[in-house]
Amino acid sequence: MEKFVSHTGVAAPLRRSNVDTDQIIPAVYLKRVTRTGFEDGLFAAWRNDESFVLNQPAYKNATVLIAGPDFGTGSSREHAVWALQNYGFKAVISPRFGDIFRGNSGKAGLLAAQVDEKVVQRLWDYVEENPGASVSLDLETRTVKAGEGVDAIEDSFTIDDYTRWRLLEGLDDVGITMSHEDDIEAYEAKRLPFKPATLGA
Amino acid sequence: MGKTLAEKIWDDHVVRQADGEPDLLYIDLHLIHEVTSPQAFDGLRLSGRPVRRPDLTLATEDHNIPTTDLDKPIADLVSRTQVETLRRNAEEFGVRLHPMGDIDQGIVHVVGPQLGLTQPGMTIVCGDSHTSTHGAFGSIAFGIGTSEVEHVLATQSLSQAKPKMMAVEVDGVLPEGTSAKDLILALITQETTGGGQGYIVEYRGEAIRALSMEERMTVCNMSIEWGAKAGLIAPDETTFEYIQGRAHAPQGDQWDEAVAYWKGLVTDDDAHFDKIIRIDASEVTPFVTWGTNPGQGVPLSANVPNPEDFEDESERIAAENALKYMGLTAGTPMREVSVDTVFLGSCTNGRISDLRTAAELIKGHTVAENTRMLVVPGSVRVRLQAQEEGLDVIFKEAGAEWRGAGCSMCLGMNPDQLVPGERSASTSNRNFEGRQGKGGRTHLVSPEVAVATAVLGHLAGPTDLAAVETAGV
Numbered sequence: 259m260e261k262f263v264s265h266t267g268v269a270a271p272l273r274r275s276n277v278d279t280d281q282i283i284p285a286v287y288l289k290r291v292t293r294t295g296f297e298d299g300l301f302a303a304w305r306n307d308e309s310f311v312l313n314q315p316a317y318k319n320a321t322v323l324i325a326g327p328d329f330g331t332g333s334s335r336e337h338a339v340w341a342l343q344n345y346g347f348k349a350v351i352s353p354r355f356g357d358i359f360r361g362n363s364g365k366a367g368l369l370a371a372q373v374d375e376k377v378v379q380r381l382w383d384y385v386e387e388n389p390g391a392s393v394s395l396d397l398e399t400r401t402v403k404a405g406e407g408v409d410a411i412e413d414s415f416t417i418d419d420y421t422r423w424r425l426l427e428g429l430d431d432v433g434i435t436m437s438h439e440d441d442i443e444a445y446e447a448k449r450l451p452f453k454p455a456t457l458g459a
Numbered sequence: 460m461g462k463t464l465a466e467k468i469w470d471d472h473v474v475r476q477a478d479g480e481p482d483l484l485y486i487d488l489h490l491i492h493e494v495t496s497p498q499a500f501d502g503l504r505l506s507g508r509p510v511r512r513p514d515l516t517l518a519t520e521d522h523n524i525p526t527t528d529l530d531k532p533i534a535d536l537v538s539r540t541q542v543e544t545l546r547r548n549a550e551e552f553g554v555r556l557h558p559m560g561d562i563d564q565g566i567v568h569v570v571g572p573q574l575g576l577t578q579p580g581m582t583i584v585c586g587d588s589h590t591s592t593h594g595a596f597g598s599i600a601f602g603i604g605t606s607e608v609e610h611v612l613a614t615q616s617l618s619q620a621k622p623k624m625m626a627v628e629v630d631g632v633l634p635e636g637t638s639a640k641d642l643i644l645a646l647i648t649q650e651t652t653g654g655g656q657g658y659i660v661e662y663r664g665e666a667i668r669a670l671s672m673e674e675r676m677t678v679c680n681m682s683i684e685w686g687a688k689a690g691l692i693a694p695d696e697t698t699f700e701y702i703q704g705r706a707h708a709p710q711g712d713q714w715d716e717a718v719a720y721w722k723g724l725v726t727d728d729d730a731h732f733d734k735i736i737r738i739d740a741s742e743v744t745p746f747v748t749w750g751t752n753p754g755q756g757v758p759l760s761a762n763v764p765n766p767e768d769f770e771d772e773s774e775r776i777a778a779e780n781a782l783k784y785m786g787l788t789a790g791t792p793m794r795e796v797s798v799d800t801v802f803l804g805s806c807t808n809g810r811i812s813d814l815r816t817a818a819e820l821i822k823g824h825t826v827a828e829n830t831r832m833l834v835v836p837g838s839v840r841v842r843l844q845a846q847e848e849g850l851d852v853i854f855k856e857a858g859a860e861w862r863g864a865g866c867s868m869c870l871g872m873n874p875d876q877l878v879p880g881e882r883s884a885s886t887s888n889r890n891f892e893g894r895q896g897k898g899g900r901t902h903l904v905s906p907e908v909a910v911a912t913a914v915l916g917h918l919a920g921p922t923d924l925a926a927v928e929t930a931g932v
């Protein structure tokens with residue numbers, strides 16, 4: 259996994275709450291067996307609408323998505339994270355994320371930055387008044403920044419320590435756990451004997 | 460201080476604990492299906508790793524599976540590739556698979572309990588958010604993403620931060636004509652889709668104890684719809700009775716040993732919950748959704764709400780968007796909403812007891828002229844059992860379609876889909892935009908409401924059906 263330290267990029271305002279993963283990528287797009295090529299399915303239903311934010315030229319190269327509360331609820335599909343990444347997004351900002359989506363983002367290297375709802379509101383207003391403007395996220399200091407001068411926005415975002423560390427180091431989870439194989443073996447040695455097995459006895 | 464049921468199970472599965480790190484938990488059962496696993500197996504291949512415990516892993520085909528023409532290959536080539544990829548991966552990595560045509564094929568969350576693989580006190584994961592279903596047996600069960608699927612395949616463990624603990628106390632008795640589905644829909648509306656976030660929820664109290672195993676699964680299934688990490692119910696005689704004699708249930712002395720252990724899986728009297736919610740089951744009435752998330756629901760007897768009545772701005776906007784998408788006008792009685800398609804099935808309500816309830820209600824009635832009804836058993840075994848009991852005949856005589864097993868119209872991934880603008884009453888768990896097909900409009904309902912709706916052609920409950928009966932005499 260690539261290291262994630264900080265990112266500055268064009269931010270697109272998605273003024274919607276409760277964007278479930280079926281909206282991020284509908285089921286018909288989940289049939290690929292690769293991790294790439296999911297950009298076509300990203301927000302598929304909404305992209306038919308010309309006025310949809312990602313169809314506006316100013317946000318064409320957006321890499322930061324600013325969404326309303328409860329982004330990524332619903333289905334566990336990691337395809338939602340891949341679709342955002344395949345499209346070019348590096349970070350999503352929201353006041354509240356679906357649990358599994360947040361976990362998946364951390365594993366796949368997409369920054370899910372949880373920011374106070376009032377700050378999200380200000381960020382929306384800022385990027386709408388300045389279409390194509392950038393927003394910066396610094397994972398080391400957990401800060402989000404936008405604009406300059408008296409109206410500049412600077413606030414903190416929340417991400418758990420462990421995910422932050424893994425993103426900063428670009429570490430893959432399986433590798434970390436494999437280094438604790440002794441612990442796994444020790445646990446297996448004392449597992450209760452009546453636990454079921456799927457293969458024949 | 461005592462421990463909650465979830466804390467006991469959690470602590471029993473800790474492989475490694477270290478400051479500043481999430482706990483590494485051992486996983487007792489890993490369920491797999493075709494949609495969320497291909498990239499995980501690819502990851503294993505790339506790094507040259509085997510599946511650590513194929514004997515704790517089980518795969519089934521469900522999401523892409525058509526429910527008609529079962530003797531033919533899957534017509535959709537991309538779906539077929541995904542299914543064939545699972546078959547190749549299962550073969551290469553030595554994982555047991557129940558493919559199309561196998562007697563144990565079916566929706567992953569129906570198959571696990573049916574085989575007796577889902578037991579109390581376990582940790583169960585699957586690349587599917589409705590894994591919470593298995594919590595009904597007193598296990599910690601939750602959905603994971605594909606990176607985590609790879610992690611579990613490789614290590615049989617998962618690193619997880621310990622969630623907070625919540626209790627949902629359900630007192631009283633569910634009134635006649637209402638079901639576990641109405642109870643959970645009402646709870647989600649009360650708590651909203653984010654209300655359970657960060658918690659493992661234990662459903663407790665008199666009304667929960669009174670539920671059958673299958674009804675408990677309906678409740679736990681929808682834990683994810685209010686954002687909970689997992690939902691679970693303490694095991695009791697109902698649980699033990701359900702498991703005993705199933706293919707993978709413990710046998711002989713091991714059965715006694717297991718039951719002795721399971722009996723200890725209860726929340727201690729002095730345990731601490733971070734949050735407690737109370738609900739009175741006796742106030743629950745048939746419940747339906749009007750919007751595009753499972754938290755947008757009302758009693759069947761109510762009207763389509765007015766967005767203006769929502770104080771919170773984002774809820775108001777969400778309601779406006781939802782009404783537009785659903786093609787509904789504020790103030791319309793829910794009972795006047797006519798429905799094109801009724802879907803009875805899914806991992807929420809596609810079990811044998813759901814089919815029995817529905818068959819009993821529909822007997823002697825006919826599906827309304829402009830409405831179609833799909834009955835889709837959750838697994839091949841459910842289908843065969845229903846046929847043995849003659850339920851298929853009852854459904855067919857009423858004019859409903861009797862289908863093969865799978866996820867079917869729960870999600871728009873197989874041929875069973877709504878067309879744009881088509882309206883359904885569905886016993887599944889999600890009414891998201893386009894969930895049942897692009898532009899489709901979904902109302903989530905119980906099996907009882909589904910049947911009454913199919914017969915009357917508009918959203919209706921068992922009492923409306925009873926009125927038809929009286930009129931007919």
Ligand code: SF4
Nearest residue numbers: 589805806866869870
């Ligand atoms: S029936 Fe629906 S919710 Fe259940 S596993 Fe299948 S697609 Fe998911």
